[in-house]
Amino acid sequence: MGYTITQxxxxxxxxxxxxxxxxxxxxxxxxxxxxxxxxxxxxxxFERIGAKKVFNKNKIALIPDHFTPNxxxxxxxxxxxxxxxxxKHNIKHYYEVGRMGIEHVLLPELGLVLPGDVVIGADxxxxxxxxxxxxxxxxxxxxxxxxxxxxxxxxKVPESIKFVYKGKLNKWVGGKDLILHTIGDIGVDGALYxxxxxxxxxxxxxxxxxxxxxxxxxxxxxxxxxxVEPDAITEKYVxxxxxxxxxxxxxxxxxxxxxxxxxxxxxxxEYDVKKIEPQVSTPYLxxxxxxxxxxxxxxxxxxxxxxxTNGRISDLRVAAKILxxxxxxxxxxxxxxxxxxxxYLDALKEGLVEIFIDSGAVVSTPTCGPCLGGHMGILGAGExxxxxxxxxxxxxxxxxxxxxxxxxxxxxxxxxxxxxxxxPEEV
Amino acid sequence: MKANGKAFKFGKxxxxxxIIPAKYLNTTDAKELASHCMEGIIGNDxxxxxxxxxxxxxxxxxxxxSSREHAPYSIKSAGVxxxxxxxxxxxxxxxxINIGLPIxxxxxxxxxxxxxxxxxxxxxxxxxxNVTKGKVYRSQSFPAFMEKIIKAGGLLKxxxxxxx
Numbered sequence: 001m002g003y004t005i006t007q008x009x010x011x012x013x014x015x016x017x018x019x020x021x022x023x024x025x026x027x028x029x030x031x032x033x034x035x036x037x038x039x040x041x042x043x044x045x046f047e048r049i050g051a052k053k054v055f056n057k058n059k060i061a062l063i064p065d066h067f068t069p070n071x072x073x074x075x076x077x078x079x080x081x082x083x084x085x086x087x088k089h090n091i092k093h094y095y096e097v098g099r100m101g102i103e104h105v106l107l108p109e110l111g112l113v114l115p116g117d118v119v120i121g122a123d124x125x126x127x128x129x130x131x132x133x134x135x136x137x138x139x140x141x142x143x144x145x146x147x148x149x150x151x152x153x154x155x156k157v158p159e160s161i162k163f164v165y166k167g168k169l170n171k172w173v174g175g176k177d178l179i180l181h182t183i184g185d186i187g188v189d190g191a192l193y194x195x196x197x198x199x200x201x202x203x204x205x206x207x208x209x210x211x212x213x214x215x216x217x218x219x220x221x222x223x224x225x226x227x228v229e230p231d232a233i234t235e236k237y238v239x240x241x242x243x244x245x246x247x248x249x250x251x252x253x254x255x256x257x258x259x260x261x262x263x264x265x266x267x268x269x270e271y272d273v274k275k276i277e278p279q280v281s282t283p284y285l286x287x288x289x290x291x292x293x294x295x296x297x298x299x300x301x302x303x304x305x306x307x308x309t310n311g312r313i314s315d316l317r318v319a320a321k322i323l324x325x326x327x328x329x330x331x332x333x334x335x336x337x338x339x340x341x342x343x344y345l346d347a348l349k350e351g352l353v354e355i356f357i358d359s360g361a362v363v364s365t366p367t368c369g370p371c372l373g374g375h376m377g378i379l380g381a382g383e384x385x386x387x388x389x390x391x392x393x394x395x396x397x398x399x400x401x402x403x404x405x406x407x408x409x410x411x412x413x414x415x416x417x418x419x420x421x422x423x424p425e426e427v
Numbered sequence: 428m429k430a431n432g433k434a435f436k437f438g439k440x441x442x443x444x445x446i447i448p449a450k451y452l453n454t455t456d457a458k459e460l461a462s463h464c465m466e467g468i469i470g471n472d473x474x475x476x477x478x479x480x481x482x483x484x485x486x487x488x489x490x491x492x493s494s495r496e497h498a499p500y501s502i503k504s505a506g507v508x509x510x511x512x513x514x515x516x517x518x519x520x521x522x523x524i525n526i527g528l529p530i531x532x533x534x535x536x537x538x539x540x541x542x543x544x545x546x547x548x549x550x551x552x553x554x555x556x557n558v559t560k561g562k563v564y565r566s567q568s569f570p571a572f573m574e575k576i577i578k579a580g581g582l583l584k585x586x587x588x589x590x591x
Contacts, residue, residue: 037452041500049583071453078455139494140522141522142582143522145583150590188491189491189516192516222517285440374449391493393444396444400467
């Protein structure tokens, strides 16, 4: 019996010659990650048990991105814990505000995650890096503290579910719509404990940004990880990272893994993407996915375009295409958040920032901010937002009576213009 | 190891934003996190009502959403002695084992227990006793590897001997 890409990567990192789903393994990790919410707890535990040294100062990333630029004094003190730890242990990949970006966009951009890697992060959306053909998964602060010390992590080898996408995507449909549709199909625990492997001819043509958006939301189906087999698009992306000024220092060897043709899957789901139109997930679960045209008039107070799901340059380009020479409705707060400084700069050079500002939107510094109800766009009582973020739980973006509808950037931009959730073709 | 207390009942897909809303994540203080436990559920005054030893009973996929360890930590800090659910979201499950918050998977218990029932748990036997209703439910046993972490008193205690 053959192995899935996930099993092969894990096998290579735990030194075993064979493994099967359900096995507990102790694996070497290539990178571990913490942010301003999760790292302070990890650092406290690290120090509490008397650890003095990190396993490798070059394989730890500390990114203060959730409540930054510091929203209040408590957040400032949390961030101080990170910066002090980074300085004490000479952590190479600590990125202060000014170089900081949303972690799951920043690390791939810097070439810090490569195909074949095992990456853990104390953030549930760490599964994003599966887009590169890496095994990556989110966990908590104690696991991160342990990884700081050992450079290793325990895993239960997951079963894999194969998701096959076939056909040509409709206009305005992207990776976000595919994943919302998929979560709608299997439910918020439909992939519990499993690796979600995305494949099919649609995926083979999909851009890296779209692949990141898909793998990013594997956790919203309960998945342990999301993964796409690396191909020419992946390799081109990796090479482009090494060509960048910030990424060239991170060049290192890596390995491309692919699933065997006789690998065993727990389930296989197939989708004809021609039938998928832009999706919107209604409150209060990401699995409440419906075609945007099926929604009755939903008035909105806010539109958020950004996050680790959809704050990449191609997302901003799509939004700008719709907002160009148009105005957002005067009652709608439209907040655009480039996920990294590089994306912000690219958006500026390409004239996207000007388009956003002309349209009446505001452009923010990189931050997770409103996605988790942190800052920079909190909703008041009864308010409604459409957002390109990843969760629409009760109170996620603010008041417990507020509502979040999840969508792709085109829908979020069109909705900002209309003042209600709208199909991009309507504007 | 045993636990006993009153049951607080919750539904399915209880997410970590409901357990501890993100606005409280700018602290790691146990008392403060405990005082906001379950505050993301409208009309819930769990944090005020819960007494040391009490038990949370919930449906499927308890603890889904973010990786915030503040969620099991706030539950543990509120004095909850055990969480029983039909199933747990992966990261919450892992975090609970790692920090020593006892959790048990049992469909029959999760469905049979009602709000306010008096519950006794025998972890060694994997037995959940509903004293109010006079019923006994079985829980799933832990894989041996996890037993090892639990017995050591958490993940960091387990690695302490080999690495520090």
